[in-house]
Amino acid sequence: xxxxxxxxxxxxxxxxxxxxxxxxxxxxxxxxxxxxxxxxxxxxxxxxxxxxxxxxxxxxxxxxxxxxxxxxxxxxxxxxxxxxxxxxxxxxxxxxxxxxxxxxxxxxxxxxxxxxxxxxxxxxxxxxxxxxxxxxxxxxxxxxxxxxxxxxxxxxxxxxxxxxxxxxxxxxxxxxxxxxxxxxxxxxxxxxxxxxxxxxxxxxxxxxxxxxxxxxxxxxxxxxxxxxxxxxxxxxxxxxxxxxxxxxxxxxxxxxxxxxxxxxxxxxxxxxxxxxxxxxxxxxxxxxxxxxxxxx
Amino acid sequence: xxxxxxxxxxxxxxxxxxxxxxxxxxxxxxxxxxxxxxxxxxxxxxxxxxxxxxxxxxxxxxxxxxxxxxxxxxxxxxxxxxxxxxxxxxxxxxxxxxxxxxxxxxxxxxxxxxxxxxxxxxxxxxxxxxxxxxxxxxxxxxxxxxxxxxxxxxxxxxxxxxxxxxxxxxxxxxxxxxxxxxxxxxxxxxxxxxxxxxxxxxxxxxxxxxxxxxxxxxxxxxxxxxxxxxxxxxxxxxxxxxxxxxxxxxxxxxxxxxxxxxxxxxxxxxxxxxxxxxxxxxxxxxxxxxxxxxxx
Numbered sequence: 026x027x028x029x030x031x032x033x034x035x036x037x038x039x040x041x042x043x044x045x046x047x048x049x050x051x052x053x054x055x056x057x058x059x060x061x062x063x064x065x066x067x068x069x070x071x072x073x074x075x076x077x078x079x080x081x082x083x084x085x086x087x088x089x090x091x092x093x094x095x096x097x098x099x100x101x102x103x104x105x106x107x108x109x110x111x112x113x114x115x116x117x118x119x120x121x122x123x124x125x126x127x128x129x130x131x132x133x134x135x136x137x138x139x140x141x142x143x144x145x146x147x148x149x150x151x152x153x154x155x156x157x158x159x160x161x162x163x164x165x166x167x168x169x170x171x172x173x174x175x176x177x178x179x180x181x182x183x184x185x186x187x188x189x190x191x192x193x194x195x196x197x198x199x200x201x202x203x204x205x206x207x208x209x210x211x212x213x214x215x216x217x218x219x220x221x222x223x224x225x226x227x228x229x230x231x232x233x234x235x236x237x238x239x240x241x242x243x244x245x246x247x248x249x250x251x252x253x254x255x256x257x258x259x260x261x262x263x264x265x266x267x268x269x270x271x272x273x274x275x276x277x278x279x280x281x282x283x284x285x286x287x288x289x290x291x292x293x294x295x296x297x298x299x300x301x302x303x304x305x306x307x308x309x310x311x312x313x314x315x316x317x318x319x320x321x
Numbered sequence: 322x323x324x325x326x327x328x329x330x331x332x333x334x335x336x337x338x339x340x341x342x343x344x345x346x347x348x349x350x351x352x353x354x355x356x357x358x359x360x361x362x363x364x365x366x367x368x369x370x371x372x373x374x375x376x377x378x379x380x381x382x383x384x385x386x387x388x389x390x391x392x393x394x395x396x397x398x399x400x401x402x403x404x405x406x407x408x409x410x411x412x413x414x415x416x417x418x419x420x421x422x423x424x425x426x427x428x429x430x431x432x433x434x435x436x437x438x439x440x441x442x443x444x445x446x447x448x449x450x451x452x453x454x455x456x457x458x459x460x461x462x463x464x465x466x467x468x469x470x471x472x473x474x475x476x477x478x479x480x481x482x483x484x485x486x487x488x489x490x491x492x493x494x495x496x497x498x499x500x501x502x503x504x505x506x507x508x509x510x511x512x513x514x515x516x517x518x519x520x521x522x523x524x525x526x527x528x529x530x531x532x533x534x535x536x537x538x539x540x541x542x543x544x545x546x547x548x549x550x551x552x553x554x555x556x557x558x559x560x561x562x563x564x565x566x567x568x569x570x571x572x573x574x575x576x577x578x579x580x581x582x583x584x585x586x587x588x589x590x591x592x593x594x595x596x597x598x599x600x601x602x603x604x605x606x607x608x609x610x611x612x613x614x615x616x617x
Contacts, residue, residue: 194570208567315530317609
């Protein structure tokens with residue numbers, strides 16, 4: 026039996042503790058560090074409930090000692106993350122890799138001053154990573170091929186499904202795709218085309234049923250006997266027409282009364298005090314779906 | 322045991338035969354009509370394989386005799402559908418409802434000259450309806466409340482999940498939402514952000530895993546302890562920023578070499594002769610997922 030390398034999580038919030046669970050379940054020794062003892066207690070209780078044991082510490086040096094991989098999960102502010110990098114640098118092993126859970130900061134900016142920038146990259150999880158396996162890897166101009174390759178392999182070894190960005194745009198890939206659909210959904214409500222729950226039906230009883238197994242390109246590839254190229258010849262003009270129509274009819278809805286109307290529609294379906302139970306149901310369903318995917 | 326009313330399908334292509342399967346499995350007597358005997362033969366063989374028996378006929382009068390609901394599935398051209406309506410009108414029972422499978426024609430235009438326009442509406446399936454349950458209902462200015470309500474109930478009774486449009490825009494709801502995400506996916510490839518399969522990972526290992534169970538609004542509702550309204554206060558500005566960024570960086574990619582590059586990437590993953598097996602796998606997985614949803 027191979028001994029798995031130690032992993033350190035910096036920041037014990039929702040993301041940090043979810044990462045800790047994933048690494049611990051995969052057999053890695055895990056240390057979780059946070060400057061706030063209350064956060065550490067919360068993480069410790071949650072991880073104990075989940076049946077795993079990790080080291081909890083406020084001490085960066087103790088957390089990083091012997092760690093081959095470090096995942097940073099501090100608040101989403103450049104100055105906090107840069108200060109964290111400066112504080113942890115003296116304790117980071119010379120061959121350790123550092124991944125940042127940032128969802129928005131550009132790696133070329135984020136890691137510019139880090140002395141370990143050749144071994145640092147963005148490793149942006151989908152929240153929470155112990156439920157959703159996609160993880161976005163984005164290197165900076167300094168990240169070595171070896172650091173990227175090793176991180177990709179590490180993510181796969183703990184059951185995650187990494188996607189590598191060749192170029193960074195705001196929102197990376199997952200949040201851009203989500204925003205494209207969500208903003209059109211908002212526009213449809215704002216324009217009185219359909220009520221929020223009717224729009225949810227269009228996703229949960231149609232688009233989402235295939236996208237759970239195959240992404241948009243494979244979906245189109247399988248929808249033509251000649252594959253994607255023939256599909257594009259047949260339907261490209263339609264998608265282009267819709268692209269122009271969506272752009273032409275796209276009222277900015279977030280600063281209007283549309284969110285309040287959607288909120289009211291949601292509360293009519295699900296009272297606020299039933300929300301935690303529905304969240305638990307959602308996560309359990311996703312895990313059942315992942316088991317279904319794994320067995321095929 | 323209640324006897325279910327007879328249903329007639331006009332047009333025996335992929336959509337018509339899939340509707341026929343759904344209605345027959347739900348216990349309705351079903352007649353399938355097509356002007357092309359070869360199409361009828363194909364539909365008959367496919368339906369026999371699926372274990373159901375229907376009446377196959379080229380005769381509109383025979384198909385419509387005693388039918389309480391008629392679903393039209395002829396080619397997507399206004400003049401063909403209008404000619405079909407004129408031909409079937411003399412045979413349509415005075416209280417029968419007619420649904421059209423059109424994905425693009427506006428009900429106010431489509432039904433303008435139909436003598437039964439008070440009992441006609443768009444009933445647009447997701448293809449194929451026996452796999453994907455979402456179905457878009459769009460009334461014309463003449464459609465009665467009773468015809469809409471009765472059709473919605475009928476769709477639910479055969480296991481479909483109808484969504485009602487209050488207003489018609491090009492692409493209705495399902496295809497607009499799909500186009501929003503697909504066009505951004507195309508733009509990401511065109512801009513060199515990620516390879517097609519990496520983009521597919523973002524959907525099949527993140528967004529699609531939740532959208533299989535809950536639509537975008539419920540997803541956001543459950544991602545905040547305060548529900549959708551608080552979510553919108555927290556993340557609305559981020560979505561609005563991404564909306565503007567997506568609009569600013571949105572190269573039209575369908576008429577470039579991007580489709581050919583995506584096609585080549587797909588063929589490197591799945592040879593064209595393996596496509597039918599993968600289609601069958603896809604449909605089987607979706608049906609397993611629907612069974613998982615039904616049992617919870």
